[in-house]
Amino acid sequence: MHIMEGFLDTPWWQLWFAVSIPAILYGIYKMNKLVKEKREILPLLAVAGAFIFVLSSLKLPSINGSCSHPTGTGIAAIIFGPAISAVLGTIVLLYQALFLAHGGLTTLGANVFSMGIIGPLVAYLIYKAGMKANLNFYAVVFLATAFGDWATYLITSAELALAYPAGDVLTLGGFLSSFEKFALIFAVTQAPLAIIEGAVSALLFKYVVNVKSDILVEMKVIEASVVRKLRGIPA
Amino acid sequence: MSRKLEIIVLAIILIFAAQFIHMSSTTDAEYGGADGEAEGVINEITGGTYKPIAEPIWEPPSGEIESLLFGLQAAIGAGILGYFFGYYRAKKTYENELGYKGKSKSEGDRPSLEGDRHSL
Numbered sequence: 001m002h003i004m005e006g007f008l009d010t011p012w013w014q015l016w017f018a019v020s021i022p023a024i025l026y027g028i029y030k031m032n033k034l035v036k037e038k039r040e041i042l043p044l045l046a047v048a049g050a051f052i053f054v055l056s057s058l059k060l061p062s063i064n065g066s067c068s069h070p071t072g073t074g075i076a077a078i079i080f081g082p083a084i085s086a087v088l089g090t091i092v093l094l095y096q097a098l099f100l101a102h103g104g105l106t107t108l109g110a111n112v113f114s115m116g117i118i119g120p121l122v123a124y125l126i127y128k129a130g131m132k133a134n135l136n137f138y139a140v141v142f143l144a145t146a147f148g149d150w151a152t153y154l155i156t157s158a159e160l161a162l163a164y165p166a167g168d169v170l171t172l173g174g175f176l177s178s179f180e181k182f183a184l185i186f187a188v189t190q191a192p193l194a195i196i197e198g199a200v201s202a203l204l205f206k207y208v209v210n211v212k213s214d215i216l217v218e219m220k221v222i223e224a225s226v227v228r229k230l231r232g233i234p235a
Numbered sequence: 236m237s238r239k240l241e242i243i244v245l246a247i248i249l250i251f252a253a254q255f256i257h258m259s260s261t262t263d264a265e266y267g268g269a270d271g272e273a274e275g276v277i278n279e280i281t282g283g284t285y286k287p288i289a290e291p292i293w294e295p296p297s298g299e300i301e302s303l304l305f306g307l308q309a310a311i312g313a314g315i316l317g318y319f320f321g322y323y324r325a326k327k328t329y330e331n332e333l334g335y336k337g338k339s340k341s342e343g344d345r346p347s348l349e350g351d352r353h354s355l
Contacts, residue, residue, distance in 0.1 A: 006287025053312030065264025101291035
């Protein structure tokens with residue numbers, strides 16, 4: 001989903017920075033506050049960040065003969081919310097921009113917006129809605145993280161289509177025509193990878209629930225009654 | 236502990252792996268990066284006139300170095316994951332053992348979330 005260095009012209013790269021920077025700053029503020037109040041969440045924060053590191057480094061082959069990588073941001077979004085996920089996503093994107101020439105510094109704002117903000121936001125909203133509807137916990141985690149991953153790539157397609165509308169002038173038709181072309185690459189390549197990401201995320205959550213469910217309950221990520229049910233203990 | 240979820244996840248991965256093996260041996264799919272393909276579309280839309288406004292300040296000098304750095308990224312992440320899951324797991328076991336010592340049996344059987352941990 002990385003838009004490569006230099007591939008967003010003025011005013012687009014500035015625009016995405018203008019949108020992303022407030023979200024990152026708010027995320028840093030929230031993260032500091034959370035760590036100050038509950039120091040015991042630090043390891044969980046590290047786990048969520050590390051998961052993004054691992055998943056976004058794996059370029060996987062997809063069914064259409066292209067490669068792309070999962071984002072891994074869904075776990076952070078579910079546990080800590082989209083703002084803190086934006087901070088974690090930025091760290092990973094910065095590493096890749098500086099050391100791998102993957103993405104770039106001028107396009108960092110746009111990449112943070114898609115992978116750090118909208119993807120996690122979608123995952124977070126689906127998770128909340130799914131838990132409210134009393135669906136199976138792991139199924140909800142799967143749906144939330146898979147659609148969060150997929151949304152990231154749809155936003156990337158939209159960002160590129162805005163900067164490169166067909167016919168060179170930004171009209172709705174030009175935008176849609178370009179969006180279709182970019183989405184055909186990104187959204188199709190990403191669909192199977194999103195399914196894998198959702199499955200692996202659900203599995204990781206199983207282990208978090210096993211070893212550290214008390215923190216999840218305390219942070220209101222999950223209710224104590226759900227934890228009991230997952231462990232097969234009659235309430 | 237039930238292993239149902241593990242089996243489902245493994246099955247999903249195996250399905251995609253089998254698809255990959257089948258397709259890579261029967262077609263000449265390139266498995267290039269989607270990011271690079273997007274660059275192709277940009278060239279197509281702009282008629283090849285677009286010049287990037289900036290160049291990466293540093294690029295891995297070869298594919299080998301690039302895979303080294305990608306591998307490093309995964310290794311750092313995996314190391315942290317393993318460390319903390321090990322830490323939590325050991326902590327839980329250790330706390331439960333200590334918890335059993337000073338406690339009478341009825342306390343240990345409390346049907347609360349705390350008590351439930353003993354039975355795992």
